[in-house]
Amino acid sequence: MTSWLDGPLLGFDTETTGVNPFRDRIVSAALIGRGPRGTARRVWLLRPGIPIPEEAAAIHGITTAHAARHGMAPREALAQIGDELLAAFRRRTPVVAYNAAFDLTILERELERHGLPTLTDELGGPLVPVLDPLLLDRGLESGRAGHRALMNLCGYYGVQENGRLHTADVDAAATLDILAAQVRAHPELTHRSPATLHQWQAGQHRRWASAEGERRRGSGRPGPAPGWPLHTCEVATGGASDTSQLPA
Template identity: 55%
Template sequence: MDDTGWATGPLLGFDTETTGVDVHTDRIVTAAFVVRTRQTTEVRTWLIDPGVEIPAEAAAIHGVSTAHARAHGRPPAEALEEIATFLAEHAAAGVPVVAYNAAFDLTLLDAELARHGLPTLPERLGRPVSPVLDPLVIDRWRDRHRRGKRRLGDLVELYGVTGEGELHTADVDVLATLDVLEALLLRFPDLRSVALDALHLAQRDAHRSWAEDFNAWRRSQGLPGPGASPAWPVEPRATG
């Protein structure tokens, strides 16, 4: 594909809903891809039985209970293989993967693949995962001094994105993420002319800079914990 004409598509949107927020130990419950071109939008979804209890607080967000996942969900290894194959095939063809807070979904997917003895995304691609477009990272980078939260719902409201369905279902979140990316490209049209490889690297560097500043602020406030990982779009695999 044309490396500077990427904004016209295709774009591969990706999102997951999970049992929690730990990318190394939590499990995928639902996943969705949206392949968008100027003419078409194709949606693919998966419901997975994660093999563990889905905490009530997670089910309250995405609407999938343990009982529902056990009754209707796919076996995780089977579904994860399909998800990874679909993503890797598109990434290998140069189609940008669009994910909001990509380091969460891509790191969690890689951890799930390793957990089930399946090849990770870098192993399938023979290289790091790229190209990735992350509206969260782009928004922080290009509008760094704006105050307020930057959750997907916040950017949907900020940029006047309208869509169908409630956020926190994977397919609705993907569609909203693609719409937010489009709004960012309207606000910062110079991004359209940046080659995908260069834009991927710019986001990597922007995320690292943000994480370093955020972690320095945490230390200045005496806050415990490791803070934000500087790695993007996939965090190193947990060991030990």
């Protein structure tokens, strides 16, 4: 019996200048489509228009000089990325992204920054359906201790990444593989539609953000940004080296 896991699915990931989706810029992005007809992959390298901090370059390996020499004009690249995602949402193809609210929020703000219509403007409504293995893991494996970064989920679900993590196409492929492993571990997921799972994940984010906000307030740290799959407002961060907004 086939299910939504058989596709089509569209994996999405970005690498950026920092961890603030309202102020930082996209450096690279990848979209990986999987379905009955096989796999298709598109990768973009952008000139972000601002220097790439050394701490960000140390993570994804893209320097300011490399992006300036080899990257696309950001407006052109962003228009292409937006068009691909818009087509997927219009077809109700699930967009699969780890920590999806970061990637989708930074894309929306980048489209806006460059005078392009946002996805929500074009759709006239919310971005649905989105499947986020981070939120699925928080809900399905809530009793498990430890971090939930992408590499942690790869280890937990037995996903062998094919390449260097923190490379957009490798991360997008690993995210799709984690989703498949989660369905194998929890086959009941296929009994729910992607739209139903989308709403369930939104509830998971609200509950997690409320609890995490209480925990962080005790140490004077800002709480998580509200809203999923788009953050609804900016949370103060200390820049690219500030990990308070990174998922754990």
